[in-house]
Amino acid sequence: MTRQLPWRLADAPDAPFPPAETALRQPDGLLAVGGDLHPLRLLNAYAGGIFPWFSDGEPILWWSPDPRMVFRTDGVHLSSRFRRQLRASPWEVTADTAFTQVMRACAGAPRAGQDGTWISPAMVDAYSHLHDLGFAHSFEVWDQQDLVGGIYGVSIGQMFFGESMFSGASGGSKVALAALAATLNDWGWPLIDAQVENPHLLRMGAIHLSREAFLQQVRHAVQQPGRESPWTQALGRLPARALAGG
Structure with a gap:
């Protein structure tokens, strides 16, 4: 069953993200909310095909749209x-x-x-x-x-x-x-x-x-x-x- 709300990230900068494949369809690619912009969290996000995109003053939103x-x-x-x-x-x-x-x-x-x-x-x-x-x-x-x-x-x-x-x-x-x-x-x-x-x-x-093809290539390239x-x-x-x- 598709989640109706994005995953809320734990406070620890090394807290795992949910799999990018579980991102919402509407809005397209919204995956998680919260956390911070600590370098470890950012690197974990990008390596998993995820990026932050949010307006100043809002909670941090994390995305992995499909297609990419x-x-x-x-x-x-x-x-x-x-x-x-x-x-x-x-x-x-x-x-x-x-x-x-x-x-x-x-x-x-x-x-x-x-x-x-x-x-x-x-x-x-x-x-x-x-x-x-x-x-x-x-x-x-x-x-x-x-x-x-x-x-x-x-x-x-x-x-x-x-x-x-x-x-x-x-x-x-x-x-x-x-x-x-x-x-x-x-x-x-x-x-x-x-x-x-x-x-x-x-x-x-x-x-x-497709997100599937993108993630496959990313997971190889980052290694x-x-x-x-x-x-x-x-x-x-x-x-x-x-x-x-x-």
């Missing part, structure tokens, strides 16, 4: 027109040089159909802590000294769980996502979790996976050897024009 939106790391699509623009672009991409700045820019980015942001100060603090521990990463897009785009998320093993991205100039988030995907693909990582459906992500090549943190030196300063292809 993902990018294959070789499947990010940039239009021919945008690629032509990139070939003349002076922008450069770095990794892990401005994590908290990227998070705050994502928090301040306007989003269609949304009033405010789920990226509260508590979320910034929690994920910045994960970054310090080597489990959260950002890709930054620079026009000289100006941050014009970025993306951040959580990595466990060889799985990257995307959280948010922003554009400070037209195309900035596209470049950040494309650079992240190209880098992970070079490393042999298969997927980027994009969580829930979004028309912009679909246009860029995101696909749906694989990851990449030493920070990722700054591994990426260097990548010219955005290198993402334009031939």
